[in-house]
Amino acid sequence: MARPDLLDPVLGDLDTRIREALAVAGLPDADPELEKPKQPEHGDWATTAALRLAKPAARNPREVAQLIVDHLEVPEVVDEVSIAGPGFVNFRFAHRYHEDLVRQVVAAGPRYGRSVKPEEQRRAVNVEFVSANPTGPLHVGAGRWAATGDAIAELLEAAGDTVVREYYVNDAGEQIRRFGESVVLVATGQDLGDEHYRGRAIVGVARELVETHGDGLFDVQPGDDDVVGDETAGVQHRDGVLDDHEVAETRPPAGERAGPAAADQRVHPGVSARVGVLGVEVMRRRIEHVLHTMGVDFDVWFSERDGLHGTGAVEATVAELRERGQAYEADGALFLRTTDHGDDKDRALIRSDGRPTYFAADCAYLRDKWSRADQLYYLLGADHHGYVDRLRAAAACLGVPEDRVEIRIGQLVNLLRAGEPVRMSKRAGETVDLDEVIEEVGVDVVRYHFLRQGLDTTIDFDLAVVAQQSMENPVYYVQYAHARINSLIRTADERGFDHGTLDEVDLSLLTHPAELELLTAMAQLPLVVAQAAELRATQRLARYAEDLAGTFHRFYTECRILAPADATDEQRAEQEAVGRARYWLAVAAKQVLANALGLLRVTAPERM
RNA sequence: GCCCCCGUAGCUCAGUGGAUAGAGCACCGGCCUCCGGAGCCGGAAGCGUAGGUUCGAUUCCUACCGGGGGUACCA
Numbered sequence: 001m002a003r004p005d006l007l008d009p010v011l012g013d014l015d016t017r018i019r020e021a022l023a024v025a026g027l028p029d030a031d032p033e034l035e036k037p038k039q040p041e042h043g044d045w046a047t048t049a050a051l052r053l054a055k056p057a058a059r060n061p062r063e064v065a066q067l068i069v070d071h072l073e074v075p076e077v078v079d080e081v082s083i084a085g086p087g088f089v090n091f092r093f094a095h096r097y098h099e100d101l102v103r104q105v106v107a108a109g110p111r112y113g114r115s116v117k118p119e120e121q122r123r124a125v126n127v128e129f130v131s132a133n134p135t136g137p138l139h140v141g142a143g144r145w146a147a148t149g150d151a152i153a154e155l156l157e158a159a160g161d162t163v164v165r166e167y168y169v170n171d172a173g174e175q176i177r178r179f180g181e182s183v184v185l186v187a188t189g190q191d192l193g194d195e196h197y198r199g200r201a202i203v204g205v206a207r208e209l210v211e212t213h214g215d216g217l218f219d220v221q222p223g224d225d226d227v228v229g230d231e232t233a234g235v236q237h238r239d240g241v242l243d244d245h246e247v248a249e250t251r252p253p254a255g256e257r258a259g260p261a262a263a264d265q266r267v268h269p270g271v272s273a274r275v276g277v278l279g280v281e282v283m284r285r286r287i288e289h290v291l292h293t294m295g296v297d298f299d300v301w302f303s304e305r306d307g308l309h310g311t312g313a314v315e316a317t318v319a320e321l322r323e324r325g326q327a328y329e330a331d332g333a334l335f336l337r338t339t340d341h342g343d344d345k346d347r348a349l350i351r352s353d354g355r356p357t358y359f360a361a362d363c364a365y366l367r368d369k370w371s372r373a374d375q376l377y378y379l380l381g382a383d384h385h386g387y388v389d390r391l392r393a394a395a396a397c398l399g400v401p402e403d404r405v406e407i408r409i410g411q412l413v414n415l416l417r418a419g420e421p422v423r424m425s426k427r428a429g430e431t432v433d434l435d436e437v438i439e440e441v442g443v444d445v446v447r448y449h450f451l452r453q454g455l456d457t458t459i460d461f462d463l464a465v466v467a468q469q470s471m472e473n474p475v476y477y478v479q480y481a482h483a484r485i486n487s488l489i490r491t492a493d494e495r496g497f498d499h500g501t502l503d504e505v506d507l508s509l510l511t512h513p514a515e516l517e518l519l520t521a522m523a524q525l526p527l528v529v530a531q532a533a534e535l536r537a538t539q540r541l542a543r544y545a546e547d548l549a550g551t552f553h554r555f556y557t558e559c560r561i562l563a564p565a566d567a568t569d570e571q572r573a574e575q576e577a578v579g580r581a582r583y584w585l586a587v588a589a590k591q592v593l594a595n596a597l598g599l600l601r602v603t604a605p606e607r608m
Numbered sequence: 609g610c611c612c613c614c615g616u617a618g619c620u621c622a623g624u625g626g627a628u629a630g631a632g633c634a635c636c637g638g639c640c641u642c643c644g645g646a647g648c649c650g651g652a653a654g655c656g657u658a659g660g661u662u663c664g665a666u667u668c669c670u671a672c673c674g675g676g677g678g679u680a681c682c683a
Contacts, residue, residue, distance in 0.1 A: 085627035333681045348681040385612050386678050480646050557648040564642035
C-alpha cells in the first residue's frame with residue numbers, strides 16, 4: 001500500500017518510529033499504514049498496526065496498541081497520542097505541522113501531490129486503452145476508456161512511474177477489405193449490403209478520399225491483383241466498448257461474421273483492400289482528432305498492419321512460442337497451450353489453411369510491448385472479458401511474469417436521454433457519436449462523469465441530465481470552488497488587500513475548525529494520489545476533489561478573509577492579520593484543487 | 609450451460625477486514641446589509657437474502673434471488 005513516508009517527511013518519521021516501537025516491544029514488524037481518521041476529533045493521523053498485529057502477537061488489539069504507545073518515541077511534532085476504539089492509535093499533530101503544509105503546498109505548486117519512487121520501484125508502464133476499430137467513429141462508450149485510461153496514466157506518472165499511452169490500431173485483415181468495399185460502394189453511389197459499414201462517417205471518408213486521390217482511386221490498379229490471399233487476413237479487434245444499441249452500426253451482422261466473407265462481386269478485392277487501408281487511415285485520424293478534443297493524446301499509435309504483419313513479428317512470435325514448447329499442431333492447425341495457464345481451451349494461432357489468427361497477432365503485440373515496457377496495462381471493455389484468460393495465458397507462454405501484465409475490465413456505458421435509451425436507428429443511420437456528445441455537454445463534463453465512478457459499475461450517461469449545469473454534475477461543484485477562490489484573490493487585489501508574503505504571515509492564527517478541516521483535507525492529496533494510482537481507481541481522486549471543494553466552501557462561508565467593503569477602520573485592522581493567514585490558506589487550497597483536477601485532466605477554470 | 613460485473617438512503621453513486629457506513633439529487637426547515645447563493649447549516653432515510661471465516665464483515669468465502677455483459681481454427 002502507499003507509503004506516506006515517501007510522500008511527507010513528517011509522516012515518514014512517524015512511520016519509522018512506529019516500526020522502531022514495534023521492534024523494541026518485541027512485536028512482529030508491520031506497516032503502520034498511517035491513515036486519516038474518519039472523525040476529525042480522533043486526530044490528524046492514525047495507525048491500525050495494533051489491530052493487524054493482534055493475531056500474530058496473540059494479544060488483544062488494545063493491549064498491542066498500549067505496547068506500541070509505551071515504546072513509541074513520540075516525534076516532536078505530535079502533540080497527543082491516544083488509543084481509541086478497538087485499538088487505533090491516534091496522533092494529533094502540533095499546529096506547526098499545518099502551518100508548514102501551507103508553505104509546502106505553495107512552494108511545490110503543481111507538483112504537490114506527486115511523488116517520486118525509488119529507482120528500483122519505478123516502472124515503465126505501457127497503458128493501452130480505447131483501441132477502437134478504425135472502421136467507424138468513436139462511440140460514447142469509447143469516451144469512458146479514453147478518460148479513464150488517460151487519467152490512470154496521469155496518476156501512474158504522478159506516483160513516479162513513466163508511462164506510454166498507446167492505441168492499438170486494428171488496421172489489418174478482412175474487416176479492412178470490407179471497409180474499403182463499403183467506401184467504394186458509397187463513393188460510387190451503389191447500394192450497400194447488410195455486411196457493409198455505413199453511416200455518415202463512411203460518407204465522409206469516401207468524400208475525403210475522392211478529394212485527395214481523385215476518382216481513379218476506385219479503378220483497378222497494377223498490384224491490386226496481388227492482394228488475393230492476404231496474409232494478414234484476420235481480424236476485427238477489441239473494438240473498444242460499444243453500447244449494445246450501437247453494435248450493429250459498426251459490426252456486420254452475426255451471420256456475416258462467420259468465415260471469410262464472400263467479397264462483393266461489384267468491387268475488385270484488390271481495390272477494396274487498397275481503399276480500405278487509405279480509408280482506415282482517414283478514420284484513424286478523425287478518431288485521433290476527437291480524442292485530442294477530449295484532451296487525450298496518445299504517445300504511440302501502434303499499427304497492426306505495419307507494426308506486426310509488416311515486420312514479420314507475427315511469424316517470429318509464433319516461432320518463439322514453438323521454441324518455448326507452448327504450441328502444438330492438431331488437425332492441421334497450430335494451437336497455443338493456454339489451458340496450461342488458466343484458459344478454458346487451447347487457442348489457435350495458425351488456422352489449418354495457414355493463415356494466422358487474430359490471437360496470433362495479439363501475442364505478437366504483447367511480445368512487442370513487453371520489449372518496450374516492464375509493466376503492461378490493458379484497459380478493456382466488458383464485452384471483451386472473454387478475452388482476458390487467453391491474453392494472460394499468452395503472456396505466461398511468452399515468459400512475462402504474471403504481475404507485470406494487468407488486464408482490467410470496465411463495465412459498459414448506457415447512453416440515455418431523459419431516462420430513455422438512445423436507440424440507434426440503423427436505417428436512418430442515426431447514431432450519437434462521442435464528438436457530438438462532447439459538443440453537446442463539454443469535455444470536462446464527459447471526462448468527469450466517467451472518472452467519478454468505479455470501473456466495475458455500468459454507467460448511465462444521460463444527455464438530458466448531464467447537460468444541466470447543476471449538482472447533477474459534480475464537476476461544476478469542484479470547479480466552482482476553484483473559480484471562487486480565484487475570484488476571492490482577484491477581489492483582494494482590486495481592493496488593495498495587503499496579503500503580505502508567505503514567509504512573514506502568521507499562520508498560527510488559523511485555528512477555526514473550518515480552517516483546520518481544510519488544512520487536514522489538503523494534507524491528504526499525496527496519499528490519495530498514491531492510493532488512486534496503486535488501485536488504478538480514478539474515482540478516489542474525483543471523490544477527494546469533491547470533498548475538498550465542500551470543505552473549502554464551508555471554510556469560505558464561515559471564515560471571512562477580506563473585511564466588508566463598508567467596514568470601519570477598526571474592523572479592518574482587526575480582520576487584517578487573520579485575513580492574511582486565511583488568504584494564504586485559500587491560495588494553497590486553490591492549488592490543491594487545481595492539482596486534483598489536473599491529475600484527472602479536467603480544467604480548473606479561473607472563472608465560470 | 610459456463611464465465612465476468614453489479615445489488616449500499618426514494619434516485620445516482622463513494623466506501624483497498626476496523627471507530628458512529630458517506631456525498632450529491634429529490635423532500636422538509638433555516639442562513640450574509642459584507643469576499644461569487646453554481647454556496648452553507650439542520651432534518652428524515654440504507655448495506656438483496658441465508659449461511660460461513662474473523663476479535664471485528666458493506667468489504668473475504670458459499671448458496672440463493674434480482675439486474676447487466678460475455679461465451680468461436682469469427683472477424
